[in-house]
Amino acid sequence: LADVEGADAPEAESHLPGLGSGVTRRDVMKAGAAVGVAGGLAGCAGTGAFGNATTDTESSSGDVPDHKVPPGEHDEYYGFWSGGHGGDIRVYGIPSMRQLTRIPVFNREGAKGYGYDDETDEMLEEAGGYTWGDSHHPSLSETDGKYDGEYIFVNDKANGRVARVNLTYFETDAIVDIPNVQSVHGCCIQSPNTEYVFANSEFRTPVPNDGRDVNSPDEYASLFTAIDPDSMDVLWQVEVDGQLDIVDSDKDGRWVLSSSYNDEEGVEVEEMTRDDRDDVKAFDVPAIQELVDAGEYEEVNGVPVIDGTKSSPNNQGDNPIVRYIPTPKSPHCVEVTPDGNYGMVAGKLSPTVSIIDIEKLATADDPADTIVGQPKVGLGPLHTTYDDRGHAYTSLFIDSQVVKWDIEEAVTADKGSEEPILGKIDVHYNPGHIQAVQAMSTEPQGDWLVALNKLSKDRFLPVGPVFPDNDQLIYIGNDKDDETGGMELVADHPVYPEPHDAIFAHKDKIEPARTWDPADYEGEKEFVTEENSRVERVDDSTVEVYASVKRSEYGLRDFTVQEGDEVTLTITNIEGSQDIVHGLAIPEYDVNLALAPQDTRQFTFTADEPGVYWAYCTFFCSALHLEMRSRMIVEPA
Ligand code: CUK
Ligand code: CUA
Known part of the structure; x- marks a missing residue:
């Protein structure tokens, strides 16, 4: 530990020469991000309970297990990172963060011959023939809510595709180019048994996008797509109001939550941000499947499309197929707790996380009543992950921190309260996704967390005008009554552009083949x-x-x-x-x-x-x- 932290930690908090005393580099970073990302919010930086907290990362308590794995020994966890517009999946060992391999997905890769033999070449050609993809949200297949080690599904944000990576061979074996959509952002499997893979189209377009309605943005639509994980065929799509973003499934195979921005359905940024509310959509999957089975859809490009807009008859009455839950502006993350009780929604423009009580989705008369808590966590909350002890960890893009908070306390506390906050730790800098080990399954492990930081700035040797991103490993196994709530930063890792999200499984969950069969x-x-x-x-x-x-x-x-x-x-x-x-x-x-x-x-x-x-x-x-x-x-x- 000592050599990592000794080298980095004091540096990170040192005062910049030339700036007035009391101004740390962190403050500069924070202000820069706030101005760039959320304009007027800059003035609010540091108003939270821990907003100006600096963390003494040197104060290693000595009860953090060594993250360095000795030569010849194996890591405890597999980490699967999306490679962003590199198009691949990167596989790391955790906690060593050693890169084990890369699995090409949307990108041809000479080192693996991927895209060079007839089979993989045809697969890429049939999936649209694009030369690249933006691999984004990896999701591990599950059986009974546990990672079963069979597949990773991952979306191509750029070209509206979803790929399947076979974890027996660590090789991509299917890609579907989804009709009627442009850009897929959210992607997840259905818990607990991977009966569907869901994909959220982000950009609103005419449906079908064949030249009709090009100048009538009102007619554009965003679609929620269900894919069969075995055949990788598109099963159906649901048209909604607004613009879909991230998606996560409950743990019972019924509800799927999607964040959604641009409820105004504008095409320019001023229009998209006119109102002060957006929503989260909760899709009732069995109800949608029933409509499809009953033939109550319109077929577009061979896909059954169901009307899930607010005014649709499918959404009137007691059992709407899509519940529109009003939230603060631009909700981004949706991450369901390991016990399946809550869906956490947060996004950039509000300093809160909205807690959706999943059980209430079926019963609440007013969808707004499903929001049972709204802790104030800090500036620019983006993504939330979990340990095995009832804590949530939310990345704060603008504050450049990870905040740890108590889930049940946040449900009982008043909305807007900072009471549930247990601690904050600085990260370097501007985290997007964060992920803790096995947090997307029903078996969170609660020892390691990685913050995928967008900017490394001064943390590594400079490599030209563009620096690597910085994946920081944080130990979360200790609950302490200190500034960080026991979180401890243990290592920095430079990464090639641009990992977007990651998912971690215990090594026993993955059983790669020794040879081909x-x-x-x-x-x-x-x-x-x-x-x-x-x-x-x-x-x-x-x-x-x-x-x-x-x-x-x-x-x-x-x-x-x-x-x-x-x-x-x-x-x-x-x-x-x-x-x-x-x-x-x-x-x-x-x-x-x-x-x-x-x-x-x-x-x-x-x-x-x-x-x-x-x-x-x-x-x-x-x-x-x-x-x-x-x-x-x-x-x-
Ligand atoms: S999401 Cu894709 S652009 Cu995974 Cu937070 Cu940001
Ligand atoms: Cu070298 Cu075979």
Whole structure:
């Protein structure tokens, strides 16, 4: 601990030269963020109970477990980070924060051959053929409210897609390009049993967006989409008033909460912020499914679309399919507590978190009555996460802090009260998402929390005009009656742009395969052995090449095709040992296959340039790795 904190903590709180005494760098940061983000709010900075608190991060109490994992030992948790517009998922160990791997999702990735073999290339092409995506909200599949380690679902905010990552192979295996929407922001699975994946379209557009109503913003709509997690087909969509943002499910498979801004349905910022209220929408999923089953929808681009706007007949009477719960302006986060009792909603422009009592959703006459608490937590509250002891932790974007508060106290306290606040800790700087271990499931662990800070400023060696983000690891296992409520900052981690959100599962929840199981692709691709490595001419212009690969040779030392042939390579890594991976690259033909043990990949291309082309292995697999070659001979026509 000492070397991390000794180096960073005093720095962070030191006074900047040239500024009047009493002005810390933190105050400068805070004011800067406030001005940039919420204009007039800057003047309010520090009015909260702990608003000007500075934290002595040196005062390590000695009862924080070591976050450094010794060489050769494993971390306690898997952390899955979305990679933002990098398009991937990054996998870290917690608490060491060592990066274990990256899983390409919406991005082609040479190192993993993802997007280079026929299968993944076709998947990306069929999902719209975009060259990038903005991976945003990763959600782990659940059984009985517990992470089951099967899949991560994650949305592409940019292009309105949702992808599924198979955690047996740590590989993306499906992407759906959602019709009728533009930009998907919120994305979550349905608790407790992953019967649906939900996706919130953020931007309002005409539905369908085919040139109609382009100049009639009143006709634009935002849609709530349900996806089948097995087939990854879009099942139905619900049109709503306003503009959807983040989404989270209750723990009983009924209600799904979505924050929503721009209730004004404006297209310019002044219009979007005219009123002082927005709302959270609570979707009654079984009720919606009933309407779909009864055929009471309009089909748009092959998708059943249900009317969930306020004036819709579906929302009149005692059992509306969507409840519109009024909240302070621009609610952002929605995070349901691990016990499923409450949904926490907060957002940028109000210093409060609104606590929605989920049980009341079915019974309250007035949706406003479902808000049972509203603690005043600080400036710019964005996201909330949980421990196993009834505490909530909310990131404060403008205050650059994490605030810890007591959930039940916040329910009993008056709205606007600071009483439930247990402590605040400074983070560096401007946190967006925060996440505690297993907090999105019914089994929060309550020891580690990560604040995903947008700005690192002075925390690392400068790398040009743009600095890394800063993921800070905070120990939350101690409850103390001190300024931070026992929270302790233990480490900084620079990160490549731009992780957006993260989700953490205990290591026992994830069971990656040791090798591929050829039964998984039987009937689709041949498992090519050494004996059946061969070249097959299909017709005058089509050739199929089958080759095995092992240390340190390909099943074919060379293969010959004719200029102009369409060539399909089918390559199997016949190794039985975990981690023995081989590649197959062919220069000038843009061939790049990466083959995990027992995996088979295919690649199709046209051999349009005669000559000799060396095929080589891209992974350092043995002492004879460099000699590991094959030769493609393209005979002139
Ligand atoms: S959300 Cu996406 S832009 Cu996850 Cu807080 Cu901010
Ligand atoms: Cu196989 Cu290098």
